[in-house]
Amino acid sequence: MRRSLLSIALATVLAATVAPAASATSPVSDRSGDAPAAKIDYHEWNDVAEFRGGEAEGVRPTGTGLRLTRARTADDGTEYGSWTSPWYEPGFGATELIASWNATTPEGTWITVETTARTDSGENTAWYVLGTWAFGDTDIERTTVAGQRDEHAAVYVDTLAAADGVTFEAYRLRVTLHRTDSTSATPRVRALGAMTSAVPDRFTVPTSEPGAARGIELPVPRYAQNRHAGNYPEYGGGGQNWCSPTSTEMVVEYWGRGPSADELSWLPDDYEDPTVAHAARHTYDYSYEGTGNWPFNTAYAAHYGLRGHVTRLHSLAELEDYVAAGVPVVTSVSFLESELDGAGYSTNGHLMVVIGFTDDGDVIVNDPASNTNEGVRNVYRRDQFETVWQRTQRYTADGGVAGGPGGIAYIIRP
Numbered sequence: 228m229r230r231s232l233l234s235i236a237l238a239t240v241l242a243a244t245v246a247p248a249a250s251a252t253s254p255v256s257d258r259s260g261d262a263p264a265a266k267i268d269y270h271e272w273n274d275v276a277e278f279r280g281g282e283a284e285g286v287r288p289t290g291t292g293l294r295l296t297r298a299r300t301a302d303d304g305t306e307y308g309s310w311t312s313p314w315y316e317p318g319f320g321a322t323e324l325i326a327s328w329n330a331t332t333p334e335g336t337w338i339t340v341e342t343t344a345r346t347d348s349g350e351n352t353a354w355y356v357l358g359t360w361a362f363g364d365t366d367i368e369r370t371t372v373a374g375q376r377d378e379h380a381a382v383y384v385d386t387l388a389a390a391d392g393v394t395f396e397a398y399r400l401r402v403t404l405h406r407t408d409s410t411s412a413t414p415r416v417r418a419l420g421a422m423t424s425a426v427p428d429r430f431t432v433p434t435s436e437p438g439a440a441r442g443i444e445l446p447v448p449r450y451a452q453n454r455h456a457g458n459y460p461e462y463g464g465g466g467q468n469w470c471s472p473t474s475t476e477m478v479v480e481y482w483g484r485g486p487s488a489d490e491l492s493w494l495p496d497d498y499e500d501p502t503v504a505h506a507a508r509h510t511y512d513y514s515y516e517g518t519g520n521w522p523f524n525t526a527y528a529a530h531y532g533l534r535g536h537v538t539r540l541h542s543l544a545e546l547e548d549y550v551a552a553g554v555p556v557v558t559s560v561s562f563l564e565s566e567l568d569g570a571g572y573s574t575n576g577h578l579m580v581v582i583g584f585t586d587d588g589d590v591i592v593n594d595p596a597s598n599t600n601e602g603v604r605n606v607y608r609r610d611q612f613e614t615v616w617q618r619t620q621r622y623t624a625d626g627g628v629a630g631g632p633g634g635i636a637y638i639i640r641p
Contacts, residue, residue, distance in 0.1 A: 265426040265539070265541055266317075266318075266321070266426075267634075268423050268424070269420060269536060270317070270421065271418050271421075272400075273418035273419075273420070275289065278310065280312075281313055283308070283310050284299075285298045285308020288310075292330070292331075293416040294404075294414075295308050305405055307403055307404060307405045307406075310404075310416070311399060312400045314399055315399070315421075317398075320394030321395040321398075321423035321425050323387065323388050324344065325387070325421065325522065326342060326358070326421045327418075327419075327421065327525055327526070327537050328402065328419050329417045329419075330360070330529065331415040332363065333413075334366065334412070335409060336405060336406045336414040337359065337366060337405050337406075337414065338359070338360055338402055338403065338405065339356060339403040340356075340358050340359075340402050340419070341354045341356050341357060341400070341401045341402075342354070342387060342399065344380065345398070346394065346395060346396065347396055350379065352379040353379075354401065355380065355382050356375065357382065357387065357522075358520070358523065362526075369512060373514050378390060379393055380395075384514075384515045384520060385523070395423060398421060398423065400421060402419050420536055424539050426634070427619070430618055430622070431614060432542075432613055432618060434609055434613055435542040437547070437587065437609070438544045439547050441584050441588055443551060445481065445583055447582045447593050449593055449604060451473075451603050452466050452467060452503070453466065453467055454466065455467070455500070455507075459504055459507065459508070462511045462518060463511060463519070466504070469506075470595050470596065471518055471520075472503065472507045472518045472527070474524075474578040474593070474637075475578075477580050478528065478555050478557060478637070478639045479506075480502065484533055485502055485531060506527060509530075519576070521537045525537055525638075528639045534640055536637075536638055537635065538638060539634040539635055540556075543590065543612070543613050543616075546558075554640050556638065557579070557581075557636060557637035558578065559577070559578055559616070559632035559635035560574070560576075560577050560615045561631055562611075566614070567607055569605055569607060570594070573624065575629065578595070578637075579594040579596075580592060580593040584609075587609075589606050589608055590609055592606075592607060616632060616635075617634045618631040618633070619632075
């Protein structure tokens with residue numbers, strides 16, 4: 228299933244995904260003329276030496292991640308400890324921050340991820356909660372926290388956005404490990420990171436030249452979200468809304484990972500494509516009331532021994548390097564039906580997997596917005612796809628203006 232193309236420069240590209248700061252601040256042109264380039268940085272802490280550079284209270288860095296050791300006891304009897312990163316400077320004034328984490332949470336355990344930023348005026352913001360997370364849903368409700376807003380920033384589900392006129396010059400992350408008083412188990416946090424970005428307002432982007440992945444198509448399994456339409460509405464309204472977990476599950480299974488038969492036993496024996504429903508249940512955000520929380524999806528993949536994070540990419544040319552190395556990329560797009568030939572629908576926000584490129588450089592995707600698994604594969608024009616993925620502003624059907632994804636991507640790999 229993996230084929231020989233997985234050996235094509237795999238180590239080089241995977242190393243670049245861990246800390247692509249050099250490419251993030253390079254002068255990549257986003258449109259013609261002298262408009263400013265997008266600035267993107269992803270940084271994470273993921274080994275003993277890096278974790279030792281932070282502040283640990285009740286946790287210990289080990290070769291398998293941060294673990295609870297001398298935990299403290301809360302008023303409700305639960306135990307906890309925390310790790311706080313050093314200050315990190317992305318090298319530019321960021322306007323958005325999205326955290327990611329790779330963790331294991333045995334029964335009776337969970338984690339909370341927070342961030343604080345230093346603004347361009349030199350002020351430190353409050354600590355903002357970006358997620359309270361466990362893989363399972365029997366101990367806590369996996370959730371973000373609505374209503375966090377002040378003069379510096381606001382949290383929109385999984386994204387910390389700077390207030391108008393404010394930028395983030397540096398940030399810290401904090402992860403708190405929790406467990407109930409009925410278990411001695413500990414969460415294990417293997418990686419904690421964040422993507423910071425400053426992407427200019429843009430309705431259009433230039434089309435990048437086809438590159439390293441022309442003629443490559445990765446054998447990614449195909450799953451259609453619409454086969455689950457109306458099923459399990461308690462998870463975001465039903466399968467017709469499960470584009471994110473469906474895309475994530477396709478990539479997880481491409482890498483030969485995923486839930487066991489025992490894990491799927493909560494579903495009827497005759498349920499078709501049960502792993503898709505399983506992914507929806509385990510990415511559901513109880514505050515957002517949906518399965519589209521970006522870091523909850525990459526954290527789901529990491530539960531199965533993969534590494535996952537949310538970032539932005541500058542262009543399809545940059546994305547091609549991943550595909551050339553055998554790494555499919557989940558992308559966020561939004562468009563009117565007339566803006567993406569062959570899609571047959573409009574969407575205010577949708578996830579699909581880029582699995583390859585034609586010889587001419589057009590984009591081969593597994594688009595879960597299909598009624599059949601066979602219909603998931605599609606080919607979209609390069610110029611159109613790059614626009615609906617990279618732009619930050621778009622026109623709606625009634626002539627209004629709405630936001631765009633600005634190159635959001637899930638990077639999931641071993």
